[in-house]
Amino acid sequence: MEILTDFVDVFFMDRDLVPLPLLIGTAKKKHVGLDDYWLAVAFSKVESISILPRMVRPLNVEELRGFFAAAARNLLEKIGRD
Numbered sequence: 281m282e283i284l285t286d287f288v289d290v291f292f293m294d295r296d297l298v299p300l301p302l303l304i305g306t307a308k309k310k311h312v313g314l315d316d317y318w319l320a321v322a323f324s325k326v327e328s329i330s331i332l333p334r335m336v337r338p339l340n341v342e343e344l345r346g347f348f349a350a351a352a353r354n355l356l357e358k359i360g361r362d
């Protein structure tokens with residue numbers, strides 16, 4: 281359940297507070313070994329989520345999966361350009 285809440289937190293942080301690319305840049309400063317490939321792998325784990333708990337704000341599984349699938353693709357494309 282903890283991993284699920286992390287995904288949901290990042291989703292809403294991107295929507296309401298800090299765009300994901302900026303959030304990733306900040307995380308890389310704090311966690312020096314964090315790289316785009318492993319972050320994309322972590323984002324792909326959202327595919328294993330099939331049910332969300334009761335949410336305070338509306339969110340469905342497909343929207344959450346789509347957000348992180350796109351984020352993972354963007355990171356992998358960035359690696360290909362570097």
